[in-house]
Amino acid sequence: MDQYKTIILGYPNWWGTFPMAVFTFLEEYEFAGKRILPFCTHEGSGPGESERDIRKLCPDAKVLPGLAIRGGSVKGSGDTIKSWILKNG
Ligand SMILES: Cc1cc2nc3c(=O)[nH]c(=O)nc-3n(C[C@H](O)[C@H](O)[C@H](O)COP(=O)(O)O)c2cc1C
Numbered sequence: 001m002d003q004y005k006t007i008i009l010g011y012p013n014w015w016g017t018f019p020m021a022v023f024t025f026l027e028e029y030e031f032a033g034k035r036i037l038p039f040c041t042h043e044g045s046g047p048g049e050s051e052r053d054i055r056k057l058c059p060d061a062k063v064l065p066g067l068a069i070r071g072g073s074v075k076g077s078g079d080t081i082k083s084w085i086l087k088n089g
Contacts, residue, residue, distance in 0.1 A: 006035040006089075009054070013040050013068070016048035023057065032060035037088055039067040039081075041074060064088050 011018035018040070038054055040047050046068040054063050067084045069077050 001029050004034065006037060007031070008037045008039065008085075010039050011050070012071070013042035013045050013048050013050060016045060017050045017053050023053075026054065026057040031058040034058075035062045035064060037064045037066070039069070039084075041071040042068055043071055 009022070011022045036054055036058060038047070038051055040050060042048070047066050051063060051066050054061075065088075067081065069080070
Protein backbone atom coordinates (compact mmCIF):
# COMPACT_ATOMS: atom_id res chain seq x y z
CA MET A 1 0.00 0.00 0.00
CA ASP A 2 2.93 2.35 0.64
CA GLN A 3 3.38 3.00 -3.05
CA TYR A 4 -0.19 4.33 -3.50
CA LYS A 5 -1.14 7.93 -2.80
CA THR A 6 -4.66 7.70 -4.21
CA ILE A 7 -6.97 4.74 -3.65
CA ILE A 8 -9.99 4.47 -5.95
CA LEU A 9 -12.36 2.46 -3.77
CA GLY A 10 -15.30 0.74 -5.44
CA TYR A 11 -18.15 -1.18 -3.79
CA PRO A 12 -21.87 -1.89 -4.04
CA ASN A 13 -24.20 -0.15 -1.58
CA TRP A 14 -25.35 -2.89 0.78
CA TRP A 15 -27.79 -1.90 3.49
CA GLY A 16 -26.86 1.77 3.16
CA THR A 17 -23.09 1.38 3.20
CA PHE A 18 -20.33 -0.89 1.86
CA PRO A 19 -20.06 -4.67 2.46
CA MET A 20 -18.18 -5.93 5.53
CA ALA A 21 -15.17 -6.98 3.45
CA VAL A 22 -14.63 -3.31 2.60
CA PHE A 23 -14.86 -2.37 6.31
CA THR A 24 -12.11 -4.96 6.94
CA PHE A 25 -9.97 -3.59 4.10
CA LEU A 26 -10.23 -0.05 5.48
CA GLU A 27 -9.47 -1.25 9.02
CA GLU A 28 -6.46 -3.35 8.04
CA TYR A 29 -4.40 -0.77 6.16
CA GLU A 30 -3.03 2.65 7.00
CA PHE A 31 -4.66 5.41 4.95
CA ALA A 32 -3.29 8.47 6.73
CA GLY A 33 -2.19 11.09 4.21
CA LYS A 34 -3.69 9.22 1.26
CA ARG A 35 -6.54 10.32 -1.00
CA ILE A 36 -9.55 8.01 -1.19
CA LEU A 37 -11.82 8.35 -4.18
CA PRO A 38 -14.99 6.31 -3.49
CA PHE A 39 -17.43 5.05 -6.09
CA CYS A 40 -20.40 2.75 -5.70
CA THR A 41 -23.29 1.11 -7.44
CA HIS A 42 -26.71 1.12 -5.82
CA GLU A 43 -30.37 0.50 -6.55
CA GLY A 44 -31.84 3.75 -5.26
CA SER A 45 -29.97 4.85 -2.10
CA GLY A 46 -26.99 6.48 -3.79
CA PRO A 47 -23.87 6.28 -1.60
CA GLY A 48 -25.99 6.02 1.58
CA GLU A 49 -23.77 6.43 4.64
CA SER A 50 -20.72 4.93 2.95
CA GLU A 51 -18.67 8.11 2.61
CA ARG A 52 -19.32 8.99 6.25
CA ASP A 53 -18.17 5.47 7.20
CA ILE A 54 -14.94 5.85 5.21
CA ARG A 55 -14.23 9.11 7.05
CA LYS A 56 -14.87 7.41 10.39
CA LEU A 57 -12.53 4.50 9.61
CA CYS A 58 -9.85 6.65 7.95
CA PRO A 59 -9.92 9.98 9.78
CA ASP A 60 -6.51 11.05 8.48
CA ALA A 61 -7.21 10.32 4.82
CA LYS A 62 -8.57 12.87 2.38
CA VAL A 63 -11.91 11.47 1.18
CA LEU A 64 -12.88 13.11 -2.12
CA PRO A 65 -16.46 13.52 -3.38
CA GLY A 66 -17.58 10.11 -4.56
CA LEU A 67 -19.57 8.84 -7.50
CA ALA A 68 -22.74 6.76 -7.17
CA ILE A 69 -24.25 5.03 -10.19
CA ARG A 70 -27.40 2.96 -10.31
CA GLY A 71 -26.44 -0.65 -11.11
CA GLY A 72 -28.74 -0.74 -14.12
CA SER A 73 -27.18 2.44 -15.57
CA VAL A 74 -23.55 1.40 -15.37
CA LYS A 75 -23.38 0.43 -19.03
CA GLY A 76 -24.18 3.95 -20.24
CA SER A 77 -22.06 5.79 -17.65
CA GLY A 78 -18.67 5.84 -19.34
CA ASP A 79 -18.62 9.62 -19.86
CA THR A 80 -19.78 10.34 -16.30
CA ILE A 81 -17.05 8.10 -14.89
CA LYS A 82 -14.40 9.64 -17.13
CA SER A 83 -15.27 13.20 -16.15
CA TRP A 84 -15.37 12.26 -12.43
CA ILE A 85 -11.89 10.74 -12.69
CA LEU A 86 -10.54 13.77 -14.58
CA LYS A 87 -12.16 16.24 -12.15
CA ASN A 88 -10.39 14.52 -9.27
CA GLY A 89 -6.99 14.53 -10.87
C1 LIG B 1 -27.35 -7.61 0.50
C2 LIG B 1 -27.69 -6.44 -0.40
C3 LIG B 1 -28.07 -5.22 0.18
C4 LIG B 1 -28.36 -4.11 -0.65
N1 LIG B 1 -28.70 -2.91 -0.06
C5 LIG B 1 -28.93 -1.84 -0.85
C6 LIG B 1 -29.24 -0.57 -0.27
O1 LIG B 1 -29.33 -0.40 0.95
N2 LIG B 1 -29.46 0.47 -1.12
C7 LIG B 1 -29.39 0.33 -2.48
O2 LIG B 1 -29.59 1.33 -3.16
N3 LIG B 1 -29.09 -0.85 -3.04
C8 LIG B 1 -28.85 -1.93 -2.27
N4 LIG B 1 -28.55 -3.14 -2.85
C9 LIG B 1 -28.44 -3.22 -4.31
C10 LIG B 1 -26.96 -3.19 -4.72
O3 LIG B 1 -26.36 -1.95 -4.38
C11 LIG B 1 -26.88 -3.41 -6.23
O4 LIG B 1 -27.31 -4.71 -6.48
C12 LIG B 1 -25.46 -3.29 -6.73
O5 LIG B 1 -24.95 -2.02 -6.46
C13 LIG B 1 -25.40 -3.50 -8.22
O6 LIG B 1 -24.37 -4.33 -8.41
P1 LIG B 1 -24.63 -5.80 -8.99
O7 LIG B 1 -25.05 -5.57 -10.42
O8 LIG B 1 -23.29 -6.44 -8.84
O9 LIG B 1 -25.71 -6.41 -8.11
C14 LIG B 1 -28.29 -4.25 -2.05
C15 LIG B 1 -27.92 -5.48 -2.61
C16 LIG B 1 -27.63 -6.56 -1.80
C17 LIG B 1 -27.24 -7.88 -2.45
